[in-house]
Amino acid sequence: AQTIHQWPVAEIKAVGSPLSLGCTIKGKSSPNLYWYWQATGGTLQQLFYSITVGQVESVVQLNLSASRPKDDQFILSTEKLLLSHSGFYLCAWSPGGGYEQYFGPGTRLTVL
């Protein structure tokens, strides 16, 4: 069975500080990987997706960047956090295009 992990579980960071969030999926080779952001009380906004190692497509950047250094790993980062970056960050995977996506447990980020 496939499992998806995200780290850290939660973060409290200062405005202007750097950020790195991670996502790892086990039990599935060559998955499609996705990053989502959800503001408190808001809907899900897709940020990035990746079909293969080294390739990342941006949907909405929000002054963030993403990388896929390994087949099973997806990283979301920024060098300078903004207050507007606060929210719930979710990593998801799917077996291929047009199929359902399965979400990780998420990372809750608070920027002060």
Next chain:
Amino acid sequence: GDSVTQTEGLVTLTEGLPVMLNCTYQSTYSPFLFWYVQHLNEAPKLLLKSFTDNKRPEHQGFHATLHKSSSSFHLQKSSAQLSDSALYYCALSLQGTGSKLSFGKGAKLTVSP
């Protein structure tokens, strides 16, 4: 562009009454439609997915039927339970794109005794 429009905002029901959350879509091609459920402080979970052969998916008492003629995929349940209280999202994905899953704005369902 491809998009979904769903019941939004707060939906309040009494336990035992039927649940109906609407979802309609706009798409040039034949999409897959999904319903996701998100309980408080948790990640969204897949509830239902449309089939291409007119089968009606069911899960945890919920069901939805894809009607291509009306571009709809409404979520229904005959009798609401307290544990159904959650956020519900309708989402659309195009075959073969490998990319975007478009979510509706979500409906917060609250079931009271």
